[in-house]
Amino acid sequence: MTTRILEVRKGILNKNDEIAARLRARFEEAGVLAINLVSSPGSGKTALLERTLAALVARGRKVAAIVGDLETERDATRLARTGAPARQINTHGRCHLEAEMIGRQLEGWDLAALEFLFIENVGNLVCPSSYDLGEALRVVLLSVTEGEDKPLKYPGMFNSADVAVVTKIDLAGPCDYDRDAAHANIRAVRPDITIVETSARTGAGVDAWLALLDEARS
Ligand SMILES: Nc1nc2c(ncn2[C@@H]2O[C@H](COP(=O)(O)OP(=O)(O)OP(=O)(O)O)[C@@H](O)[C@H]2O)c(=O)[nH]1
Numbered sequence: 001m002t003t004r005i006l007e008v009r010k011g012i013l014n015k016n017d018e019i020a021a022r023l024r025a026r027f028e029e030a031g032v033l034a035i036n037l038v039s040s041p042g043s044g045k046t047a048l049l050e051r052t053l054a055a056l057v058a059r060g061r062k063v064a065a066i067v068g069d070l071e072t073e074r075d076a077t078r079l080a081r082t083g084a085p086a087r088q089i090n091t092h093g094r095c096h097l098e099a100e101m102i103g104r105q106l107e108g109w110d111l112a113a114l115e116f117l118f119i120e121n122v123g124n125l126v127c128p129s130s131y132d133l134g135e136a137l138r139v140v141l142l143s144v145t146e147g148e149d150k151p152l153k154y155p156g157m158f159n160s161a162d163v164a165v166v167t168k169i170d171l172a173g174p175c176d177y178d179r180d181a182a183h184a185n186i187r188a189v190r191p192d193i194t195i196v197e198t199s200a201r202t203g204a205g206v207d208a209w210l211a212l213l214d215e216a217r218s
């Protein structure tokens, strides 16, 4: 019985991987950098994207965003205020985005006219790690309010990421954030990962984050 369940899951993932591979080829051909942001709920994905999109739009860069939540258009509404096009996916109970959902959202968008496509995943530190969205860069966020042990407790998510962003760094003091422990725990599951620390509240670290994105495109 257990074996059968595993086989069904593998089948679903294979289908997702095939669609993701096609998406990746489309993104590469169009010259757009797709970035998949993953984290637990409330780590600050939308807040970081609000800052990021606003900064990039102000510099005349071509950006767009797709955001996934179980319900509501709230995050897309927040992101659209930056002037960048933003589309919302409602998963109605599913705890992650799938490649096929991204493919459907791309209809009508001229990918070749974009430099960056940000995809904010559903807030969840488990399921999104298994679903490739065709992204070039997977970015995992960890806020200082969550505790430094999260990479050890949810290794799949941190292990599958290319970049880690420690968010809400303005709250480091009140939260007794232990930087050495946080970085050591992230690197325990993903040794060579790049780590950036940001605050969407003060803007700290955002320039380093933007520089990293530019470098990833070059
Ligand atoms: N102090 C501080 N608060 C922040 C920062 N970033 C986000 N917040 C707050 O944290 C809460 C959650 O932020 P969101 O950006 O909505 O988090 P999210 O990861 O997009 O949440 P979901 O989409 O629900 O998973 C909000 O109340 C934000 O104002 C930050 O850098 N500093």
Ligand SMILES: [Mg+2]
Pocket (backbone or CB within 6 Å): 045, 046, 047, 075, 120
């Ligand atoms: Mg959000």
